[in-house]
Amino acid sequence: xxxVRVRFAPSPTGYLHIGGARTALxxxxxxxxxxxxxxxxxxxxxxxxxTEESTQAxxxxxxxxxxxxxxxxxxxxxxxxxxxxxxxxxxxxQADRLxxxxxxxxxxxxxxxxxxxxxxxxxxxxxxxxxxxxxWRDKTEADWPTDDRPYVYRLKVxxxxxxxxxxxxxxxxxxxxxxxxxxVMMRSDGIPLYNFGCVVDDLDMRITLVARGDDHxxxxxxxxxxxxxxxxEPPQFAHxxxxxxxxxxxxxxxxxxxxxxxxxxxxxxxxxxxxxxxRLGWSHGDDELLTREELIEKFDWSGVGKEGAGYDxxxxxHVEAHHLRAMPGExxxxxxxxxxxxxxxxxxxxxxxxxxxxxxxxxxAVTLADVADMIDYYFRETPIEDEKAAKxxxxxxxxxxxxxxxxxxxxxxxxxxxPLEEATKAWMEAESIGFKDYAQTVRVALSGRGATPGLFExxxxxxxxxxxxxxxxxxxxxxxxx
Numbered sequence: 407x408x409x410v411r412v413r414f415a416p417s418p419t420g421y422l423h424i425g426g427a428r429t430a431l432x433x434x435x436x437x438x439x440x441x442x443x444x445x446x447x448x449x450x451x452x453x454x455x456x457t458e459e460s461t462q463a464x465x466x467x468x469x470x471x472x473x474x475x476x477x478x479x480x481x482x483x484x485x486x487x488x489x490x491x492x493x494x495x496x497x498x499x500q501a502d503r504l505x506x507x508x509x510x511x512x513x514x515x516x517x518x519x520x521x522x523x524x525x526x527x528x529x530x531x532x533x534x535x536x537x538x539x540x541x542w543r544d545k546t547e548a549d550w551p552t553d554d555r556p557y558v559y560r561l562k563v564x565x566x567x568x569x570x571x572x573x574x575x576x577x578x579x580x581x582x583x584x585x586x587x588x589x590v591m592m593r594s595d596g597i598p599l600y601n602f603g604c605v606v607d608d609l610d611m612r613i614t615l616v617a618r619g620d621d622h623x624x625x626x627x628x629x630x631x632x633x634x635x636x637x638x639e640p641p642q643f644a645h646x647x648x649x650x651x652x653x654x655x656x657x658x659x660x661x662x663x664x665x666x667x668x669x670x671x672x673x674x675x676x677x678x679x680x681x682x683x684x685r686l687g688w689s690h691g692d693d694e695l696l697t698r699e700e701l702i703e704k705f706d707w708s709g710v711g712k713e714g715a716g717y718d719x720x721x722x723x724h725v726e727a728h729h730l731r732a733m734p735g736e737x738x739x740x741x742x743x744x745x746x747x748x749x750x751x752x753x754x755x756x757x758x759x760x761x762x763x764x765x766x767x768x769x770x771a772v773t774l775a776d777v778a779d780m781i782d783y784y785f786r787e788t789p790i791e792d793e794k795a796a797k798x799x800x801x802x803x804x805x806x807x808x809x810x811x812x813x814x815x816x817x818x819x820x821x822x823x824x825p826l827e828e829a830t831k832a833w834m835e836a837e838s839i840g841f842k843d844y845a846q847t848v849r850v851a852l853s854g855r856g857a858t859p860g861l862f863e864x865x866x867x868x869x870x871x872x873x874x875x876x877x878x879x880x881x882x883x884x885x886x887x888x
C-alpha cells in the first residue's frame with residue numbers, strides 16, 4: 407500500500423457542489439493511481455447550517471458518481487471518528503497542549519472590546535487592515551479570570567518573517583507574518599474554527615496531500631503554522647482553480663448547473679459527469695473523452711490549471727452523450743427505466759422490447775431522460791400524439807397509401823428490419839409510390855410523433871401485431887374524419 411493519503415472533507419450544508427465533486431474526484435484519482443488511501447471526513451461543526459439531509463445527499467452523490475472512499479463514514483478506519491462533532495475532545499486536548507507549551511493562549515477579549523478597537527482603528531486608518539492587538543498574548547494562567555467568562559484559543563503567530571510552501575498547482579507561495587494576526591483556533595465551547603479543526607484532523611488522519619479549491623490559499627499559511635506548532639511537518643498542498651459559470655463568475659450551489667444532484671435528475675450518466683469535471687481544470691494533451699480507467703492512468707497534478715475553469719454546457723453535453731452512447735444496451739436500458747417511470751410509464755426490466763428499443767435511440771439521445779422519452783411510444787398501448795403531426799399527415803389523401811401499406815405489413819412473415827425494408831421497396835416500385843407519400847403517415851400512426859428512428863427499426867421493435875393495430879387505428883380515424 408502506498409503512503410499517499412488524501413482526503414475530501416465536505417461541510418454538510420446543502421447538496422454536493424460540482425466544485426466539491428471535482429475536488430473529491432482529483433483526490434480519488436490520485437489515491438487510485440498511487441495505490442494510496444482516500445479518506446472521507448465530514449466537517450460538521452457549523453451546527454446552525456449542517457443537516458443530516460445534507461450529509462446523506464453528499465453520500466448519495468458520491469455513491470452515484472462511484473467515488474468510493476477507503477476510510478470514513480459507513481466504512482470505518484483506523485483514524486476515526488470521521489465526523490468532527492464526534493472529535494471535539496481531541497481539539498480541546500490539542501488546544502490546551504499548545505497553551506501549556508506557550509504556542510497559543512487563552513484570549514478573554516470581549517466582543518465589545520474588539521468592536522471598539524476596530525472602530526477606533528477604522529476611524530484613523532480606514533476599514534481595511536485591523537488586526538487583533540494581542541492583548542492576552544503574553545499573559546499566563548495567573549492572569550486568567552477566576553469566573554466563567556468565555557474565551558477563545560489563539561495561536562501565537564510570529565511577528566517577523568514569512569510562511570511559504572511549494573504548491574503542486576500554483577507554484578511557490580509566501581505570505582509575510584505581518585499580514586497575519588493571532589488566529590482564533592477554538593471557542594471556549596470546544597468548537598474548533600475551520601483552520602484548527604482541519605489541521606488537527608489532517609494530522610491525526612496522517613494526510614500527506616491536501617488538494618482543495620484555491621479559495622483556501624488564504625488559509626494555508628495559518629494552517630502550516632499550526633502544523634509546526636503541533637510539532638509536525640505539514641503535508642503537500644495543491645490548490646485547484648475555481649469553477650466559473652458562463653459569465654466567468656464563481657459558480658455557487660444556487661446556480662442551475664452548480665449541484666451534482668441536478669445532473670442526476672437530468673439523467674446524466676456518472677462517467678460522463680466525471681469525464682467533464684476532470685477536464686474542467688485539468689488537461690492531458692488533446693485528450694477530451696476519457697474513461698474512468700484512463701482518468702486514473704493519466705491524471706497528475708502538473709496538468710491542473712492555475713486559472714479559473716469556465717463551465718461550458720455545450721461541451722458538457724457532448725462529453726455526456728459520448729459516455730451514454732458507449733454504455734452496453736442492458737445497462738443503458740436499466741438506467742433509463744426510472745426516467746420512464748417519472749413519466750408514468752412502467753416497463754418491466756425483462757420486457758423483450760426494452761433493449762432493442764433502446765438500441766434504436768442510443769445515437770440520438772444525450773441523457774437517460776432522452777432515452778426514456780424516445781422509447782415511450784414503444785410501450786404505451788396508445789402512443790401520446792403530436793397533434794400538429796397528426797393534423798398534417800392524417801388527411802384523406804393519405805388514406806389509400808396507408809391502407810395499401812397496411813396490406814403489405816399483414817403479408818409479412820419475417821418482421822426483421824432488413825426484409826421489411828426490402829419488401830417495402832418492392833411495394834413502392836410496384837405501386838409507383840414515393841417515400842414521402844406514405845412514410846410520415848405511417849410514422850405518426852405507429853409512434854404518434856413526426857420524428858423517430860428509422861421506420862423499419864421502429865416496426866421491428868413494435869412487432870407485427872402492434873404495428874397492425876396502430877395502422878388500423880389510424881385508418882379508422884382518417885376515414886371517420888374524411
